[in-house]
Amino acid sequence: MTVKGTNFVNLRTAGDPVELGRLYSEQGADELVFLDITASHEGRKTFADMVKRVAATLSIPFTVGGGINELSDVDRLLSAGADKVSINSAALRCPELINEIAAHFGSQVCVVAIDAKQSDEEWICYTHGGRRPTDRRLLDWAREVNDRGAGEILFTSMDHDGVKTGFANEALAQLADTLSIPVIASGGAGAKEHFRDAFTLGHADAALAASVFHFGEIGIAELKEYLHSEGIAVRRDI
Amino acid sequence: MKVAIVKYNAGNIYSVINALRRLGVEPILTDDPEELACADKVIFPGQGEASNAMRYLRAHNLDRVITQLRQPLLGICIGQQLLCRHSEEGNTDCLGIFDVDVVKFQPKEQGQKVPHMGWNTLEQLKSDIFKGFEGNEYAYFVHSYYVPLCSWAAATTDYIQPYASALHRDNFYATQFHPEKSGSVGERILKNFLEL
Numbered sequence: 326m327t328v329k330g331t332n333f334v335n336l337r338t339a340g341d342p343v344e345l346g347r348l349y350s351e352q353g354a355d356e357l358v359f360l361d362i363t364a365s366h367e368g369r370k371t372f373a374d375m376v377k378r379v380a381a382t383l384s385i386p387f388t389v390g391g392g393i394n395e396l397s398d399v400d401r402l403l404s405a406g407a408d409k410v411s412i413n414s415a416a417l418r419c420p421e422l423i424n425e426i427a428a429h430f431g432s433q434v435c436v437v438a439i440d441a442k443q444s445d446e447e448w449i450c451y452t453h454g455g456r457r458p459t460d461r462r463l464l465d466w467a468r469e470v471n472d473r474g475a476g477e478i479l480f481t482s483m484d485h486d487g488v489k490t491g492f493a494n495e496a497l498a499q500l501a502d503t504l505s506i507p508v509i510a511s512g513g514a515g516a517k518e519h520f521r522d523a524f525t526l527g528h529a530d531a532a533l534a535a536s537v538f539h540f541g542e543i544g545i546a547e548l549k550e551y552l553h554s555e556g557i558a559v560r561r562d563i
Numbered sequence: 564m565k566v567a568i569v570k571y572n573a574g575n576i577y578s579v580i581n582a583l584r585r586l587g588v589e590p591i592l593t594d595d596p597e598e599l600a601c602a603d604k605v606i607f608p609g610q611g612e613a614s615n616a617m618r619y620l621r622a623h624n625l626d627r628v629i630t631q632l633r634q635p636l637l638g639i640c641i642g643q644q645l646l647c648r649h650s651e652e653g654n655t656d657c658l659g660i661f662d663v664d665v666v667k668f669q670p671k672e673q674g675q676k677v678p679h680m681g682w683n684t685l686e687q688l689k690s691d692i693f694k695g696f697e698g699n700e701y702a703y704f705v706h707s708y709y710v711p712l713c714s715w716a717a718a719t720t721d722y723i724q725p726y727a728s729a730l731h732r733d734n735f736y737a738t739q740f741h742p743e744k745s746g747s748v749g750e751r752i753l754k755n756f757l758e759l
Binding site: 507528531562 | 575577578581582584585610611612670673674676677678680681682699700701703705743744745746747748749750
């Protein structure tokens with residue numbers, strides 16, 4: 326039996342990250358993703374310090390992303406207590422970075438986030454937080470990411486993100502069935518059924534959400550009970 | 564209590580240190596044979612590649628130091644694999660505490676991804692480090708190689724096929740999963756280990 330029911334929590338928005346991280350961990354989140362939205366050099370130092378304080382309280386896997394451009398950035402975040410790093414724009418700009426992270430720190434450290442949007446039947450990858458389109462198609466890029474040694478893919482459908490009508494299950498299933506690494510579904514969660522569908526229809530290995538947890542619309546324990554009742558293997562002994 | 568973490572070239576030990584601190588223990592990180600020998604408990608953590616790790620351990624004489632320890636030792640993840648006889652990863656001889664060979668997962672059907680990454684259950688628990696457990700507790704795994712079922716198995720997990728997800732022999736304990744990342748279940752395992 327493998328666990329399909331991982332719930333990631335993305336600590337992008339409001340609240341004290343240390344407090345939120347501990348709260349989610351206590352409520353039974355299976356993993357935390359913490360994204361930095363600051364850009365300045367000074368911001369980076371503050372961020373690493375924040376990672377350190379969050380990591381000290383967490384007993385579940387902790388992924389950190391944002392502003393990672395080279396190996397020294399990865400090293401700094403791992404030294405602060407992150408278990409994995411998530412890279413996005415930098416990987417598209419310099420795909421070799423995936424190989425380098427995998428070779429230096431192991432594939433399990435390297436999560437590649439892919440933001441994509443559908444246009445004319447095709448899924449196109451975007452960088453810079455979804456602001457800049459690239460000439461990469463989702464499936465081609467995902468395959469390359471897989472082959473270069475990434476440990477996981479965090480796929481966000483920009484069409485679904487924030488809309489709360491469910492994950493992009495068709496595209497998810499295509500990725501999950503094609504790739505040999507786990508695929509995390511992101512973008513679109515608005516109801517408990519959406520998580521179920523990401524696993525049953527989207528074949529996702531895990532599902533991530535932010536706002537429904539931050540704003541208390543769905544409780545993590547309640548979601549897990551629901552997924553369990555729907556026959557999906559989830560960790561409930563928190 | 565003096566808890567030593569074996570310092571070598573495998574991996575991210577910060578989450579192990581954080582987990583021990585949450586249990587009120589300030590571990591020391593060392594590759595000094597005397598420091599390791601006089602610790603009350605030794606933790607042999609790891610992420611990384613087996614043959615590189617073994618080369619490093621031999622070059623620093625840590626292979627002998629580790630196998631001669633008499634206090635409780637806990638190998639984690641690749642730490643468990645290195646305590647076995649041989650690993651298919653880099654085709655290397657290992658420390659030989661557990662007379663069993665580490666092999667790579669071979670997917671048998673679609674959807675069986677390697678590495679085995681995520682939460683999975685522990686069954687057939689048979690060691691003091693699982694004191695108070697009922698079976699079916701979830702732990703966090705990240706690995707591509709595994710220890711087949713064997714007489715040293717202290718827990719089993721089913722991924723592609725059942726395998727040994729924890730081992731125990733004399734003062735040597737080992738887990739394939741990461742107790743330091745396995746929530747309250749992992750904390751209980753570490754606590755049980757510290758109380759041995």
